[in-house]
Amino acid sequence: RKEVEQDPGPFNVPEGATVAFNCTYSNSASQSFFWYRQDCRKEPKLLMSVYSSGNEDGRFTAQLNRASQYISLLIRDSKLSDSATYLCAVNLGSGGGADGLTFGKGTHLIIQP
Amino acid sequence: DVKVTQSSRYLVKRTGEKVFLECVQDMDHENMFWYRQDPGLGLRLIYFSYDVKMKEKGDIPEGYSVSREKKERFSLILESASTNQTSMYLCASSWGGGTMEFETQYFGPGTRLLVL
Numbered sequence: 001r002k003e004v005e006q007d008p009g010p011f012n013v014p015e016g017a018t019v020a021f022n023c024t025y026s027n028s029a030s031q032s033f034f035w036y037r038q039d040c041r042k043e044p045k046l047l048m049s050v051y052s053s054g055n056e057d058g059r060f061t062a063q064l065n066r067a068s069q070y071i072s073l074l075i076r077d078s079k080l081s082d083s084a085t086y087l088c089a090v091n092l093g094s095g096g097g098a099d100g101l102t103f104g105k106g107t108h109l110i111i112q113p
Numbered sequence: 114d115v116k117v118t119q120s121s122r123y124l125v126k127r128t129g130e131k132v133f134l135e136c137v138q139d140m141d142h143e144n145m146f147w148y149r150q151d152p153g154l155g156l157r158l159i160y161f162s163y164d165v166k167m168k169e170k171g172d173i174p175e176g177y178s179v180s181r182e183k184k185e186r187f188s189l190i191l192e193s194a195s196t197n198q199t200s201m202y203l204c205a206s207s208w209g210g211g212t213m214e215f216e217t218q219y220f221g222p223g224t225r226l227l228v229l
Contacts, residue, residue, distance in 0.1 A: 032213045043203055043220035044156070049213045087156070091216055100146055100171075100207075101218055105155030 004090050006104035013078055014112050020074040021107045023088030032091040033071045035062055037084045038106065044087055047073075075109075083111045115140045117221035119204055125227045132191040134224050136204030143209035145187035146218065147171075147179060149200040156203065162187055163209055194228045201225050 003026045013019045025033075033050035048055065050071045054063040061074040071090075075082055085106040092102045120135035136145065146161040148171075158171030160179040168179050176198060180188045187206075191198055202224045208215035 032216045034213070034217065043223050045220070046217055049217065051213075089218070100144070100158060100161050101216065102158075103148075103156040105153070 004088060004092070004102045004104040006086075006088055006107045008105060009108040009110075011107065011109045012112055013109065015078060015080060017078055018074065018076045019078055019109065020072055021086065021109075022070045022072045023090075023104050023107075024068075024070040025088075025090040025092065025102075026069070027090075027092045028066070028069060030090050030092055032101070033062075033064055034089040034101065035060075035071070035073050036087040036089060036103075038087055039084050044103075047086070078111045080111050080113060083109060085109070115142075115206070115219040117204060117206055117219050119202075119221040119224050121224050122222060123225050123227075125229065126191075126194050127229055128195055130191075130194050130228075132194050132226065132228075134189040134191075134202055134204075134226070136187045136189070136206075136221055137185055138187075138206040138219070138221075139185065140206065140208075140219075141184065142206035142219075143184075144207045144218075145181065146205040146207075147177075147187065147189045148203045148205065149173070149198075150203055150223075151200050159189065194226075196228050199226060199228045 035047040036044040037047045038044040050062040087106045088104045089101040147159045148156045162181040204221040205218040
């Protein structure tokens with residue numbers, strides 16, 4: 001069964017703290033991985049793609065662990081504006097893009113002042 | 114910037130009505146997708162299309178059909194709306210292809226459909 005799993009949370013984190021969450025996926029042959037951010041009652045927006053070597057964008061770091069089949073998102077120095085739901089997305093096929101992405105149900109993050 | 118637009122932000126329909134949801138993208142993307150999103154269930158793929166006049170069933174196609182007559186436009190049709198189709202409907206598009214850049218999906222603002 002093809003699956004992408006996330007801890008739904010909520011993660012309640014004080015402002016300024018570091019928070020990390022993971023997303024596991026079922027197909028070891030998957031090649032494409034993404035993190036999206038979704039604000040309440042809005043559409044998901046791409047936060048970052050996840051590359052094999054890991055990648056960083058400001059306070060955000062994404063990593064891929066192929067051996068254990070998960071991706072992670074680390075947020076440093078968290079801001080109130082980081083409060084959102086974070087969705088991971090994986091192409092559970094063997095590539096090509098025609099079969100689209102499978103999304104996790106999201107992890108709800110609440111940054112507290 | 115990629116722009117994906119959806120015809121309505123909010124829609125109220127009655128049971129049994131035929132409902133059309135329209136999605137337009139302006140980036141010449143090959144792939145287009147329709148999802149519904151419900152609390153606790155996440156995004157679920159209804160249908161997708163990888164070319165004009167081509168369509169593929171997603172995970173929950175029952176009660177829905179789609180149409181893609183032009184590359185930029187992908188329509189979702191509820192043949193006879195039912196109350197269990199009350200949901201947030203999201204359209205997305207992507208270039209399509211074997212690299213992550215091409216698989217990135219861009220979403221429209223969504224349509225909140227209420228079926229009474």
